[in-house]
Structures are given as C-alpha cells and as structure tokens.
Amino acid sequence: MAAIQTTGLTKRYGESVLAVDDLHLTVEDGEVFGFLGPNGAGKSTTINMLLDFVRPSDGHASVLGLDAQADTDEIRRRIGVLPEGASVYDRLTAREHLQWVIDTKDAADDPDALLEQVGLSGEGDRPAGDYSKGMAQRLGFGMALVGDPDLLILDEPSSGLDPAGMQEMREIIAEEADRGTSVFFSSHILGEVEAVCDRIGIMNEGRLVATGTLDDLQGELDLGAPITLEVATVPEGLDLDRLTGVRSVSVEGTTITATCADPSVKVDVVRHVASATTVEDIVSEDVSLEQLFNSYTNGERAEGAADTEVSA
Numbered sequence: 001m002a003a004i005q006t007t008g009l010t011k012r013y014g015e016s017v018l019a020v021d022d023l024h025l026t027v028e029d030g031e032v033f034g035f036l037g038p039n040g041a042g043k044s045t046t047i048n049m050l051l052d053f054v055r056p057s058d059g060h061a062s063v064l065g066l067d068a069q070a071d072t073d074e075i076r077r078r079i080g081v082l083p084e085g086a087s088v089y090d091r092l093t094a095r096e097h098l099q100w101v102i103d104t105k106d107a108a109d110d111p112d113a114l115l116e117q118v119g120l121s122g123e124g125d126r127p128a129g130d131y132s133k134g135m136a137q138r139l140g141f142g143m144a145l146v147g148d149p150d151l152l153i154l155d156e157p158s159s160g161l162d163p164a165g166m167q168e169m170r171e172i173i174a175e176e177a178d179r180g181t182s183v184f185f186s187s188h189i190l191g192e193v194e195a196v197c198d199r200i201g202i203m204n205e206g207r208l209v210a211t212g213t214l215d216d217l218q219g220e221l222d223l224g225a226p227i228t229l230e231v232a233t234v235p236e237g238l239d240l241d242r243l244t245g246v247r248s249v250s251v252e253g254t255t256i257t258a259t260c261a262d263p264s265v266k267v268d269v270v271r272h273v274a275s276a277t278t279v280e281d282i283v284s285e286d287v288s289l290e291q292l293f294n295s296y297t298n299g300e301r302a303e304g305a306a307d308t309e310v311s312a
C-alpha cells in the first residue's frame with residue numbers, strides 16, 4: 001500500500017488560478033520523498049488537500065490507503081504533520097504543546113524524550129512565545145513526531161532553522177525513515193533534499209514535471225558530466241572540443257571546463273590537457289540537483305516535460 005497516492009488531483013481557486021493541475025503522484029511506503037518546486041508551484045496546496053484543509057476541485061487523494069477527504073480523523077491519528085509556517089501558542093510551554101498532541105492522539109510519548117530529540121532539552125518549561133523562530137520550528141517538528149506516526153508530512157521543515165538545526169532535522173528524518181516511517185516533505189533547499197530523499201518530485205506551475213531518483217533525473221535529462229581543470233597556462237590550439245565525447249568547452253582565465261557526454265570521457269580530457277600544460281587542480285562534479293531543478297522549472301523544459309515519469 002502506498003503512503004500517498006493521488007489521481008488527477010486538481011485545485012482551482014476561482015476562475016483564474018489553477019494551483020494544482022491533474023496530479024498523479026505515488027509515494028511508496030517507507031520512502032523519503034522530497035517535493036520540490038519554486039514559489040507558487042502548488043506544493044502547499046497539494047499538502048493541504050492531503051490533510052483535508054483544502055477540498056480538491058477534481059481527482060482523488062489517499063493517505064495510508066485511506067480516503068484523504070472521508071477518513072480524515074483516522075489519517076490525522078496515524079500521521080505527523082508540520083504545517084507551513086506552523087505557529088505556537090505564546091502562553092503555553094513546549095511541554096504543554098507536546099502534552100496536548102499526546103493527549104489528542106491518545107499516545108504515550110514522554111515529552112522530555114521528544115524535547116531531547118528535537119534539541120529543546122531544558123527549554124520545555126518556557127512559554128513558547130519566548131522562542132526564536134528556529135526553536136518554534138523544532139517544537140513543531142517534535143509535535144509531528146508524537147505517536148510514532150506511519151507517515152510524516154512536513155511543509156518546508158527547515159524554515160527558520162540555522163545550519164546546525166537543519167543538520168539535526170535531516171538526522172531525525174533519516175532515523176525516522178530507518179524505523180520504517182514514510183516521509184513526504186516539501187522544500188526549496190535542494191541540498192537537504194539531495195541529502196535525505198530516496199526520490200524527488202518537481203512541481204512547476206501546478207504540474208508535476210518530473211519524478212524519480214536523482215540518478216534517474218540526471219540520466220533522463222542527459223545534461224552531461226562536467227569536469228573543471230585549473231592549469232598553469234592555457235595552451236594555444238588545445239582543440240579540446242575535438243575530442244570524442246566532449247560536448248562543450250569553456251575557458252575562463254586559467255580554468256578550463258569541459259562537459260562530457262559521459263563520465264569516462266573525463267579521463268581523456270585530463271590526459272589531453274596534461275599533455276599540453278601543467279594541470280594544477282581537477283574538479284569533477286555530478287550534475288547538481290540545482291541544474292536539474294532549473295532545467296525542469298525555467299519554463300522551456302516545463303512545458304514539454306509535463307508528464308515525464310522516470311521509473312525509480
């Protein structure tokens with residue numbers, strides 16, 4: 001059974017805004033799925049339909065095999081949610097926030113253990129109104145973890161967190177995934193998605209423009225494999241672009257960058273350059289998620305790739 005499944009899920013706001021357009025999405029049980037997209041792409045609207053905060057205009061969504069609109073109570077008992085821009089009750093302490101969720105879910109969690117898990121040990125008895133944005137976000141995350149949920153739905157979980165907080169959040173997500181929890185989270189932060197996700201989905205203008213593992217998407221787009229060499233001097237007549245498998249070459253000062261059709265060509269590039277000059281440094285990179293993201297969301301790609309599905 002899939003953790004999340006949508007078929008033709010659509011949301012229109014009024015006549016002019018098509019926030020989510022015919023979304024067919026499956027998040028497998030036990031998977032960590034990163035939901036990416038620029039501002040206004042439809043990520044929050046999708047999450048809000050999964051949680052029944054917003055009613056779909058068309059289509060269907062199921063969560064843990066249950067109907068997202070008809071079985072809301074049972075779904076909410078079994079999942080943990082960190083909504084976008086989660087707010088706290090200023091006068092309640094963190095412990096009281098957690099206890100409220102524990103009671104609502106009829107769970108048996110120890111608030112102190114949760115506070116420790118999200119890095120708020122020793123802060124549990126302060127009113128949450130005194131918390132920084134990052135502390136409030138940690139508290140929201142702790143509330144999402146109550147009751148050992150089968151699925152975590154996190155909308156921009158690292159919002160407001162400093163780098164250490166983001167790292168801790170990634171570790172908690174990885175631990176939860178190891179325990180078999182499915183995780184669905186939206187993010188703008190590509191590094192965090194790259195670090196923890198099994199698969200990603202990219203939304204653009206309401207449509208799911210790509211899904212798959214990072215490797216799948218890299219292979220599907222065929223953006224080439226870049227290699228950068230720092231050299232003592234750039235020799236005349238290097239003719240690097242004549243090498244078989246080299247797609248493009250750019251030179252900036254003493255930095256030569258070649259894009260290769262596949263990674264094995266990089267060795268030929270290094271040999272060729274080293275035979276003509278002194279190579280001082282070599283940087284070989286994979287195509288970054290950022291390049292992928294830009295390719296799928298910069299407009300030109302979005303249109304043609306609207307229904308691209310890359311099998312995992």
Ligand SMILES: Nc1ncnc2c1ncn2[C@@H]1O[C@H](COP(=O)(O)OP(=O)(O)OP(=O)(O)O)[C@@H](O)[C@H]1O
Nearest residue numbers: 013017018019037038039040041042043044045046
């Ligand atoms: N209540 C609403 N009424 C009218 N339009 C809305 C409403 N909520 C969202 N929209 C519109 O729907 C589209 C999708 O918005 P949504 O918030 O789902 O995007 P998002 O991908 O979550 O963006 P962000 O990353 O900025 O949070 C946008 O054009 C937005 O303006």
